[in-house]
Amino acid sequence: MSYQRVKFYQTGTFTIGNRLLDESNRTVQAGMDRTNSLNSGHRACQGCGEALGARYALDAVMRATHQQMVAVNATGCLEVFSSPYPESAWQIPWLHSLFGNAPAVASGVAAALRAKGRKDVRVIAQGGDGATVDIGFGCLSGMFERNDDVLYVCYDNEAYMNTGVQRSGSTPPRAWTNTTQAVGAHPGNPMGIGKNLPRIAMAHGIPYVATASVADLHDLEAKVTKAMKFRGARYIHIHVPCPLGWKSDPAHTIKVARLAVECGLFPLIEAEGGEVTDRTPIREKVPVEPYLELQGRFKHLFHPRDARALETIQAIADANIHRYQLLPVKA
Amino acid sequence: MERKPFAITLNPASSLANHTGNWRTMRPVYVDHLPPCNQGCPAGENIQGWLYEAEEGKYEQAWRKIMEENPFPAIHGRVCYHPCETACNRGQLDEPVSIHAVERFLGDYAIEQGWQVKAGVETGKRVLVVGAGPSGLSAAYHLARLGHAVTIIEAGPKPGGMMRFGIPQYRLPRNVLDAEIARIVAMGVSIHLNQKVENLEKTIKEGGFDAVFLAIGAHLSKRVNIPGRDAGRMIDALGFLKGMDGRAVPKIGRRVVVYGGGDTAIDAARTAKRLGAEETILIYRRDRGHMPAHDFEVEEALEEGVLTRWLHTIRQVDNTTLTVEEMTLDEQGRPQPTGRIETLEADTVILAVGQDVDTGFLEDVPGLDISSDGVIQVDASMMTGRAGVFAGGDMVPAERTVTVATGHGKKAARHIDAYLRGSEYRKPSPNTVAAYDRLNTWYYTDADKNRQPYLDLARRRASFEEVVGGLDSDTALLEARRCLSCGNCFECDTCYGVCPDNAIIKLGPGQRYEVNYDYCKGCGVCAEECPCGAIDMVKEVR
Numbered sequence A: 001m002s003y004q005r006v007k008f009y010q011t012g013t014f015t016i017g018n019r020l021l022d023e024s025n026r027t028v029q030a031g032m033d034r035t036n037s038l039n040s041g042h043r044a045c046q047g048c049g050e051a052l053g054a055r056y057a058l059d060a061v062m063r064a065t066h067q068q069m070v071a072v073n074a075t076g077c078l079e080v081f082s083s084p085y086p087e088s089a090w091q092i093p094w095l096h097s098l099f100g101n102a103p104a105v106a107s108g109v110a111a112a113l114r115a116k117g118r119k120d121v122r123v124i125a126q127g128g129d130g131a132t133v134d135i136g137f138g139c140l141s142g143m144f145e146r147n148d149d150v151l152y153v154c155y156d157n158e159a160y161m162n163t164g165v166q167r168s169g170s171t172p173p174r175a176w177t178n179t180t181q182a183v184g185a186h187p188g189n190p191m192g193i194g195k196n197l198p199r200i201a202m203a204h205g206i207p208y209v210a211t212a213s214v215a216d217l218h219d220l221e222a223k224v225t226k227a228m229k230f231r232g233a234r235y236i237h238i239h240v241p242c243p244l245g246w247k248s249d250p251a252h253t254i255k256v257a258r259l260a261v262e263c264g265l266f267p268l269i270e271a272e273g274g275e276v277t278d279r280t281p282i283r284e285k286v287p288v289e290p291y292l293e294l295q296g297r298f299k300h301l302f303h304p305r306d307a308r309a310l311e312t313i314q315a316i317a318d319a320n321i322h323r324y325q326l327l328p329v330k331a
Numbered sequence B: 001m002e003r004k005p006f007a008i009t010l011n012p013a014s015s016l017a018n019h020t021g022n023w024r025t026m027r028p029v030y031v032d033h034l035p036p037c038n039q040g041c042p043a044g045e046n047i048q049g050w051l052y053e054a055e056e057g058k059y060e061q062a063w064r065k066i067m068e069e070n071p072f073p074a075i076h077g078r079v080c081y082h083p084c085e086t087a088c089n090r091g092q093l094d095e096p097v098s099i100h101a102v103e104r105f106l107g108d109y110a111i112e113q114g115w116q117v118k119a120g121v122e123t124g125k126r127v128l129v130v131g132a133g134p135s136g137l138s139a140a141y142h143l144a145r146l147g148h149a150v151t152i153i154e155a156g157p158k159p160g161g162m163m164r165f166g167i168p169q170y171r172l173p174r175n176v177l178d179a180e181i182a183r184i185v186a187m188g189v190s191i192h193l194n195q196k197v198e199n200l201e202k203t204i205k206e207g208g209f210d211a212v213f214l215a216i217g218a219h220l221s222k223r224v225n226i227p228g229r230d231a232g233r234m235i236d237a238l239g240f241l242k243g244m245d246g247r248a249v250p251k252i253g254r255r256v257v258v259y260g261g262g263d264t265a266i267d268a269a270r271t272a273k274r275l276g277a278e279e280t281i282l283i284y285r286r287d288r289g290h291m292p293a294h295d296f297e298v299e300e301a302l303e304e305g306v307l308t309r310w311l312h313t314i315r316q317v318d319n320t321t322l323t324v325e326e327m328t329l330d331e332q333g334r335p336q337p338t339g340r341i342e343t344l345e346a347d348t349v350i351l352a353v354g355q356d357v358d359t360g361f362l363e364d365v366p367g368l369d370i371s372s373d374g375v376i377q378v379d380a381s382m383m384t385g386r387a388g389v390f391a392g393g394d395m396v397p398a399e400r401t402v403t404v405a406t407g408h409g410k411k412a413a414r415h416i417d418a419y420l421r422g423s424e425y426r427k428p429s430p431n432t433v434a435a436y437d438r439l440n441t442w443y444y445t446d447a448d449k450n451r452q453p454y455l456d457l458a459r460r461r462a463s464f465e466e467v468v469g470g471l472d473s474d475t476a477l478l479e480a481r482r483c484l485s486c487g488n489c490f491e492c493d494t495c496y497g498v499c500p501d502n503a504i505i506k507l508g509p510g511q512r513y514e515v516n517y518d519y520c521k522g523c524g525v526c527a528e529e530c531p532c533g534a535i536d537m538v539k540e541v542r
Ligand SMILES: Cc1cc2nc3c(=O)[nH]c(=O)nc-3n(C[C@H](O)[C@H](O)[C@H](O)COP(=O)(O)OP(=O)(O)OC[C@H]3O[C@@H](n4cnc5c(N)ncnc54)[C@H](O)[C@@H]3O)c2cc1C
Pocket: B079, B080, B081, B130, B131, B132, B133, B134, B135, B136, B153, B154, B155, B156, B159, B160, B161, B162, B163, B166, B167, B168, B195, B196, B197, B198, B215, B216, B217, B218, B219, B241, B263, B264, B267, B358, B361, B392, B393, B394, B395, B400, B401, B402, B403, B405
């Protein structure tokens, strides 16, 4: 596990803070002095998981680098909702160029800083799943291969949300999107296609790869903090529900993310040099159905009930649980 | 004019200019909901409130919070049947918080530390309290805190009522009882012992009292008609238990039969066992499931070797021979005779079949409404039909427990205070209950209940030593921390953390949080994630 969970009566380290715990066991987000890298007034939808995930990750980077960092952002919701001309919601140095080139721009920024001898300033690149898994993939793979000193953070909301919910290589099987309508014999996104970018990143043998979720902040912050201890190319893939594209209740953003982790569909893992080194065990295992049922994009699996699809999705979750040994450790 | 880069016409601005709060259709508001434990406590304690203090090891603050409502934490931590724990939400998760055990620890710790409570600023009003049981003492305590001069007149030789002359020492050690009463006396309450009020109007007049609280309990043992040749072998449970306070230990012989199914019967049987009776048999007309006694007390009695004859009734007592008949339950659960008769040998038969109120001296008080079953009627302010005379505890229609009696004392004191000031006491209307489904239990850790130690059985059978032990400072702290803080913010920072719009302002330790409505979009994530359900989403009105 990425951090030592404190078993402390009441809530331990499961809540964001905990007045009964030592400050060092609370999160960056619990602090009154957190950066709020992404400030209020941004135009993300109600309950946007991506806005939340970005603040979680970047505030942790700010603390880890003693405020010496610069972020490069791919096009996507995160960029569009945060920077409508002439306003900016960013309280960090922040650059935007194109949809497909964020890893390349970040490589360039890292090279420039190296040329200037600024070892203290660290580079972050970030983008949505479309930017990362699909259009920017070539640049990203190059950045990994060259082992450029960049932490790339992907906010995975499992589709191209900013342009109106189109399928990406990260869209899960059977999910409705505007380009994978819930019609025909196999409604929604076809089974058996798509890419698992954390595993692709691992295959590059880069120093550090991790997955994280907005549902487990302690885990997320620990991974970001750890990533900043390495030099070279690093990759963190964060699961961020999108109420608009997932057709879920904005209030359920974290609940949905939590169920994804607890059912095994989104495993929380860490890898160094291409080898899995750790996983965060599930706390209370649940079947995939409660997770899917909260999202309108899977509605067609339940009306009428598509038992075969549900079984196949459950099998994916079970395979993850088996591969990463996610079952809770018995006390 | 400042020169701008090519194609740039506007100055850079912050997103703070964009008040996203105007998107909102629902708004989050912080609310203190009523925790089910508080709702369940007959003494009206703010249990969640004092557990919150105890969680941080702030034992004195925790104790003082209890003392705002109940002057007897050490006593209640022992004898209260803790309906709070039956209501506790944690019971649906694993086991209820052992509220009584923490309360007892705080009460004992306060006695050890000698913590006291101050009387209020003198009002010059004089109040008479009749009876020094839990109800009378509780009223006296609260009246003293409100600044009134209180005189208690008590018929018995010592204060405490049934807490001393009913509840046995192995459940309530007398040094604990004495210490919690002494604290009330130290506040200036005077207790006149060995004086029975015979003529209420005369006592009021002579003492110049402005108001009265009656709390005389229910001390007359009910009778049952059992034909018997040697009545001397039949005694009533109250007389028997009361005798335990004297020097002369009641003589009961080798074989004892206790007749009844309530807590008093159980206490009588367990006491008889401790006095050396080789055989103590509890006879009750219905079965165990129908006993009015609390099951844990039945269990403790069985452990100590008390024997039972459920579904039996005593038909006749002939010297040491008892004729008993087996009973059966009809569909309504009522006992019906079967005609199957047997005999038993007993040196003493102890009758524990209930108590009545001794209302004799109240019959000529004008306006007093005594119902046919002998209890005194009171209105919502605990006042009887005679203006200025209030009543509570076992003598009014209610459940007969120490806790209800103590709660009545507090309630009456608040109404007496208002009466004396010529105003009306209005209890603030309670908030909606923080039911289990308000909680987001994912955030709570698993935590086993801390169990209280028990005296070993051999010593339980042979002595009056306290059976159940207390938690220590460490285990009490852990137990307090099992509380889920239902419906009341406990500053876990979760709302502050999960808001995608940074619209929750953290005000700092002890200050809780505020919503920044300029930016809150009303998504409801904070309300959904709050572990204890302290945030409501309410319709936005513009
Ligand atoms: C054996 C036994 C065990 C019990 N165990 C428990 C238990 O574990 N938990 C629990 O919650 N409850 C228990 N109860 C019930 C509880 O003790 C009573 O409900 C409670 O004590 C009632 O309080 P009270 O103040 O109304 O009356 P009491 O406690 O009966 O006090 C009334 C006082 O008024 C005095 N008095 C009466 N008449 C006059 C008069 N005319 N002038 C002056 N003084 C007078 C009496 O001497 C007495 O001291 C038990 C009761 C018994 C009998």
